[in-house]
Each structure stands twice: as structure tokens, then as C-alpha cells.
Amino acid sequence: MSVPETMMINETKYVKLSDVQNEVINFTGEETIASRMIGKKVIVRSYNEGINAGIVVLADETGVELKDVRRLHYHKPKNKGTSWYEGIAETGISSDSRVSCTTKQKIIIEKYSMTLCSDSAFDTIMELEPNGQG
Numbered sequence: 001m002s003v004p005e006t007m008m009i010n011e012t013k014y015v016k017l018s019d020v021q022n023e024v025i026n027f028t029g030e031e032t033i034a035s036r037m038i039g040k041k042v043i044v045r046s047y048n049e050g051i052n053a054g055i056v057v058l059a060d061e062t063g064v065e066l067k068d069v070r071r072l073h074y075h076k077p078k079n080k081g082t083s084w085y086e087g088i089a090e091t092g093i094s095s096d097s098r099v100s101c102t103t104k105q106k107i108i109i110e111k112y113s114m115t116l117c118s119d120s121a122f123d124t125i126m127e128l129e130p131n132g133q134g
Contacts, residue, residue, distance in 0.1 A: 006039055015039055034059035037114050041122040043072070043085045046112040051075060051085050053099075053117065053125045054106065063109035070125055074098040078124060089117045092124030098131035 006013050013031065015038065037056045044052045044064055050073075054066030076094040077087030093099070117125075 013038065032060055034061065034064065034114070037116070041117040041119065042066075042114045043089050043117055044108060044112050044114050045085060046108050046110050048110055049106075049108045049112075052106060052108070053122065056114070057105075059114070063107060064112055064114065065105065065107045067105050068126070069103050069106040070130075071100040072097065072125070073100065073131060078121075086115055088125070089115045089121055092121040093128055095128070097128065099125060099128050101130040102126065 006015050008014075011031075013035075035058075037059055039056065041055055042053070044054070044066065046052075050071060052066060052069055052071050054069035056064060057067050058065040072085065072088070072093070075085060075088055075097045077083065077091050078094050079087060079091035082088075082091055
């Protein structure tokens, strides 16, 4: 997966529509801390939605929209010297972790945090065999 290309016009960051595959939303006003993560591979932690990995499409103080998303049900970092999802964001996910199938889009509307993933760590999450129910 590649990071969508962005361009700046009048101090506003834009992503090509073909890179996000959804409706174009024109932001007015100043960039927010959350919107600086648009186009980046992240792990998002929230109260009701748990731990999810995906690419940020939109983000503000009310929530975050992700594409190419997987929920991390049970997770351990590949490097046992690191911990929690921050360790996964840096070193990748262990093969005995459990993840959902990939979904095209997810919107989380609640308080959340985002942790930037390295490209190689994100690839390990997306390549892990999904865990079925049963």
C-alpha cells in the first residue's frame, strides 16, 4: 500500500480523489492536529471501537475516518522488547496475534488517539491471516 500523494494549495493540503475513493470534502479554516495525519498509516485506539489499523482519510476532534481498516483483536508486537500497539506501530505485529478481515471504510465517532505506523509495520498487520469466528 502506498501513501496517497498530497499537494498544498493556499496552505490547504489536498489528496487526489483516486487515492481516497470517496467524496471530496473541502475543509475551510486552519489545519488541525488530527488532520495532519490524513493520508498516513496509523493505529487508532478508541473506547468502543478498540484498536484499529488503517489509512486516515479524514480526522478532527469529533472522530476519524479510515480506509483499508483492520481491527486488532489480540495483539502483540513482533519485537517482544516493545509493548502494546505502540510496539506494533514500530516493529510490526506478531504472527500469533488476531486481526479482522480488511474493510474498505470505518468511521469512529468518539474520542480516539492515533499512532503513526512505519510502512513495514503496517504491512505486517495487513498481511496477517484474518481470524475467523468459530
